[in-house]
Amino acid sequence: xxxxxxxxxxxxxxxxxxxxxxxxxxxxxxxxxxxxxxxxxxxxxxxxxxxxxxxxxxxxxxxxxxxxxxxxxxxxxxxxxxxxxxxxxxxxxxxxxxxxxxxxxxxxxxxxxxxxxxxxxxxxxxxxxxxxxxxxxxxxxxxxxxxxxxxxxxxxxxxxxxxxxxxxxxxxxxxxxxxxxxxxxxxxxxxxxxxxxxxxxxxxxxxxxxxxxxx
Amino acid sequence: xxxxxxxxxxxxxxxxxxxxxxxxxxxxxxxxxxxxxxxxxxxxxxxxxxxxxxxxxxxxxxxxxxxxxxxxxxxxxxxxxxxxxxxxxxxxxxxxxxxxxxxxxxxxxxxxxxxxxxxxxxxxxxxxxxxxxxxxxxxxxxxxxxxxxxxxxxxxxxxxxxxxxxxxxxxxxxxxxxxxxxxxxxxxxxxxxxxxxxxxxxxxxxxxxxxxxxxxxxxxxxxxxxxxxxxxx
Numbered sequence: 001x002x003x004x005x006x007x008x009x010x011x012x013x014x015x016x017x018x019x020x021x022x023x024x025x026x027x028x029x030x031x032x033x034x035x036x037x038x039x040x041x042x043x044x045x046x047x048x049x050x051x052x053x054x055x056x057x058x059x060x061x062x063x064x065x066x067x068x069x070x071x072x073x074x075x076x077x078x079x080x081x082x083x084x085x086x087x088x089x090x091x092x093x094x095x096x097x098x099x100x101x102x103x104x105x106x107x108x109x110x111x112x113x114x115x116x117x118x119x120x121x122x123x124x125x126x127x128x129x130x131x132x133x134x135x136x137x138x139x140x141x142x143x144x145x146x147x148x149x150x151x152x153x154x155x156x157x158x159x160x161x162x163x164x165x166x167x168x169x170x171x172x173x174x175x176x177x178x179x180x181x182x183x184x185x186x187x188x189x190x191x192x193x194x195x196x197x198x199x200x201x202x203x204x205x206x207x208x209x210x211x212x213x214x215x
Numbered sequence: 216x217x218x219x220x221x222x223x224x225x226x227x228x229x230x231x232x233x234x235x236x237x238x239x240x241x242x243x244x245x246x247x248x249x250x251x252x253x254x255x256x257x258x259x260x261x262x263x264x265x266x267x268x269x270x271x272x273x274x275x276x277x278x279x280x281x282x283x284x285x286x287x288x289x290x291x292x293x294x295x296x297x298x299x300x301x302x303x304x305x306x307x308x309x310x311x312x313x314x315x316x317x318x319x320x321x322x323x324x325x326x327x328x329x330x331x332x333x334x335x336x337x338x339x340x341x342x343x344x345x346x347x348x349x350x351x352x353x354x355x356x357x358x359x360x361x362x363x364x365x366x367x368x369x370x371x372x373x374x375x376x377x378x379x380x381x382x383x384x385x386x387x388x389x390x391x392x393x394x395x396x397x398x399x400x401x402x403x404x405x406x407x408x409x410x411x412x413x414x415x416x417x418x419x420x421x422x423x424x425x426x427x428x429x430x431x432x433x434x435x436x437x438x439x440x441x442x443x444x445x446x447x448x
Binding site: 061123128 | 238239242243246249250274277278280281282284285286287288289290291292294295296297298299300301302350
C-alpha cells in the first residue's frame with residue numbers, strides 16, 4: 001500500500017454526505033487513528049472507547065472539512081483532542097474522587113481492560129511502554145510505521161511533514177527507543193538488586209536477633 | 216540520559232564521537248534495514264560503517280527486535296480499530312449536516328425571537344391578570360392550581376425544581392443543555408436528544424474516597440478530616 005486507496009474525490013463525497021464514501025474513508029484510516037490515540041491517550045483509557053468517540057466526531061463534523069487534502073491532518077487533530085480530553089478527565093477523577101458507597105460508575109472499567117496490548121508478549125509491552133516515553137514528535141511516526149505497510153509518504157500526509165523529515169524522525173526515534181529500553185532495564189535491575197539486598201539484610205538481622213535471644 | 220531525551224524534541228542530537236550527521240546517517244541506515252527498504256548503496260554504506268563499528272550489528276538486532284515487538288502491539292490495536300464502525304444512525308445524520316447547520320444558524324435567531332414574543336405576551340397578561348402576577352412572583356412560573364398528576368412534563372419539571380430549591384435540595388439548573396444527537400425525521404423536522412443538568416446538594420454524615428488495594432480492586436476509604444473542597448466524578 002504505497003498510496004491511499006481512497007482518493008480526494010471519495011473524501012470530497014464523504015464531506016458532501018455520501019455515507020458509503022464516509023464508511024470507506026473511515027475504514028481506511030481507523031488503524032492509524034488507533035496509533036495516534038495510543039501515542040496520546042492515558043494508560044488506563046480504553047482504546048475502543050476513544051475510537052468510538054473519534055468515529056462519532058467524524059460523523060458529526062466531517063462536513064466542516066473544507067479541503068479534502070486537509071482531511072487527514074484534521075482527523076489526526078480530532079484523535080489527539082479525544083485522547084487529551086480523556087486525559088484531562090482521568091486527571092480530574094484522580095485528583096479527588098468521591099463516590100456514594102456501593103455506587104459503581106457505569107463507564108468505569110478496570111485498568112487491565114483498558115490496555116489493548118493485553119494479549120501481547122511481555123517484551124512487546126515493555127517496548128510499547130518505552131515507546132510511550134518518546135517525545136511526542138517521534139512517538140507518532142514510530143508507532144505509525146509499525147502499522148502494516150504504512151509508508152513514509154502516508155505518514156508524512158498525516159503529520160503534514162516532508163517525507164525526509166518523517167524518515168529522520170523514525171530513525172532517531174528508534175535510536176532513542178533503544179536507549180530508553182536500555183535505561184529502563186538498568187533501572188529495573190538496580191531495583192531488583194536493592195530489593196534483594198534489603199531482603200538479605202532483613203534475614204541477617206532476624207537471624208542475629210534469634211541467635212542473640214538464644215544466648 | 217532519559218531526562219536528556221525528554222528535554223528536547225527536534226533539538227535532540229545523540230552524543231557520539233562521529234558527530235550528529237554521522238549518527239543520523241547510521242540511524243537511518245539501521246532504520247532502512249529494519250523497514251526492509253535498504254538498497255544496494257545503503258548496504259555498502261552499512262558494511263563500511265560496520266568495518267569500523269562492530270556495535271552497529273548489535274544495534275540492528277535490537278532495533279529489529281523492538282520493531283517486531285511494536286508491530287505486535289500495533290497489530291492488536293489495528294484489530295481493535297477494525298471492529299469500530301461509524302455509528303449507523305449518525306451516518307444518515309452526516310448527510311443532513313449541512314442542512315442542519317443552516318437551520319441551527321438561523322434557528323438560534325428564531326428561538327430568540329420566539330422567547331421575546333412569549334415574554335412580551337406574558338408581560339401583557341401579567342398586567343391585566345392578577346393570577347399571572349402571582350405566578351411571575353415565584354422563581355418558576357407554573358400554574359398555581361396545576362396538580363402534578365395533570366401537569367405536562369415541563370410543568371412537572373419546573374415544579375420539581377421549585378420545590379427542590381425551597382427544600383434546599385436543588386441548587387439550580389445548568390443553563391446550557393448538552394446536545395447528544397440530532398436526527399433528521401422523515402417529515403423534514405429534527406429530533407434533538409439533549410441532557411438537562413440539575414445541580415443537587417445533599418448533606419451526608421460521612422464521605423468516602425475511592426482508592427485501589429494492592430490487587431487493583433476498587434475500595435472506599437472514609438475521609439477522616441473533611442477536605443476544604445472536593446469535586447466529585
